[in-house]
Amino acid sequence: xxxxxxxxxxxxxxxxxxxxxxxxxxxxxxxxxxxxxxxxxxxxxxxxxxxxxxxxxxxxxxxxxxxxxxxxxxxxxxxxxxxxxxxxxxxxxxxxxxxxxxxxxxxxxxxxxxxxxxxxxxxxxxxxxxxxxxxxxxxxxxxxxxxxxxxxxxxxxxxxxxxxxxxxxxxxxxxxxxxxxxxxxxxxxxxxxxxxxxxxxxxxxxxxxxxxxxxxxxxxxxxxxxxxxxxxxxxxxxxxxxxxxxxxxxxxxxxxxxxxxxxxxxxxxxxxxxxxxxxxxxxxxxxxxxxxxxxxxxxxxxxxxxxxxxxxxxxxxxxxxxxxxxx
Numbered sequence: 001x002x003x004x005x006x007x008x009x010x011x012x013x014x015x016x017x018x019x020x021x022x023x024x025x026x027x028x029x030x031x032x033x034x035x036x037x038x039x040x041x042x043x044x045x046x047x048x049x050x051x052x053x054x055x056x057x058x059x060x061x062x063x064x065x066x067x068x069x070x071x072x073x074x075x076x077x078x079x080x081x082x083x084x085x086x087x088x089x090x091x092x093x094x095x096x097x098x099x100x101x102x103x104x105x106x107x108x109x110x111x112x113x114x115x116x117x118x119x120x121x122x123x124x125x126x127x128x129x130x131x132x133x134x135x136x137x138x139x140x141x142x143x144x145x146x147x148x149x150x151x152x153x154x155x156x157x158x159x160x161x162x163x164x165x166x167x168x169x170x171x172x173x174x175x176x177x178x179x180x181x182x183x184x185x186x187x188x189x190x191x192x193x194x195x196x197x198x199x200x201x202x203x204x205x206x207x208x209x210x211x212x213x214x215x216x217x218x219x220x221x222x223x224x225x226x227x228x229x230x231x232x233x234x235x236x237x238x239x240x241x242x243x244x245x246x247x248x249x250x251x252x253x254x255x256x257x258x259x260x261x262x263x264x265x266x267x268x269x270x271x272x273x274x275x276x277x278x279x280x281x282x283x284x285x286x287x288x289x290x291x292x293x294x295x296x297x298x299x300x301x302x303x304x305x306x307x308x309x310x311x312x313x314x315x316x317x318x319x320x321x322x323x324x325x326x327x
Contacts, residue, residue, distance in 0.1 A: 011099040012091050014076075014117045017127035018105045021167045024266030026125045027072055027101055031261070034070045034099045041068035041099075043261040048102075049078040053086040060090055060098050069098050074257050074267065076102040077110030084113040091120040130167065136160055139167070143174045149183025158187045162194030169201050176233060194228060201229060202237030209314050210241040210276055212321035217314045221307075231306040235299040238313060239292040246285045248273035284320040291316040 011034070015026040034041045044059055051073060059071045073079075079087065087102065094100065104114050106128060118124060130136050137156045144151035151159075151174075163173045177185050177193065205224060208217035224234060248270055251259055256267040256274065263270060280288075295313035299306045 012122040022127035038068035045072040076104035147178040149178040158190040202234035206237040206241035214318040249277040
């Protein structure tokens, strides 16, 4: 007998803090939870500075057709007084078919809204900046547990030493290690994957390549390979960078918050891709997509020289970005 998805009750969440990556993930988790119960749940996103009480009332009122809805209000600290009052009123008596997620930077601005939501008993998800070494170690261990694995404290410290402090890259590294090791990660595991101090990762290579910075991309690639970064995640990062720019470019110049649910990616990633897309033409993106597909096939298909395959791809993508073809 097929499992029945859980039925959700009224759900109001305050995502509180200024770590953008964690805030976006908290929003994604809320949407995923709603869609576990109802895969076709409607998702709408608004910037608090642009939302008016009438729109909020429309989005949170009972629907004639039923169905789960998710409303994400970004930047709650920028809400005007009338919207803040409407959000607080709604939080005290929420609709059971609506998930409302409000992000707030957590500073003095708009503090009355955050305090009022707490007092109303909403679920508070702290996403403050991680600045202390101890907090970063705890974050890595918690991330591995989140993925179903176990990570010793010295292994977490070694991973941070190898990958750096960027949360996005730490999360990617945790995911890779859990997938490749079955989930049990110790300092020896990290040492095997990251020989030496890896100052660069696949993301570093991909970012420079997509921006057309050929010297920077080649330097990052050669150093990454030199210190033992596996070619597969570098190829994946390069492909993801090109695909992201292509998807965002094809969506036009819309508001990143409005595009987030349609494209299935966080607003910060869309905003950054929009900046990068300005240097690309449609034909160049088609060429770059072909190049990274070939590169992935070579790197994952047992090419005798995976480093050379990556270097060729970096040359070709940067050339396409800079209007020079693939010579």
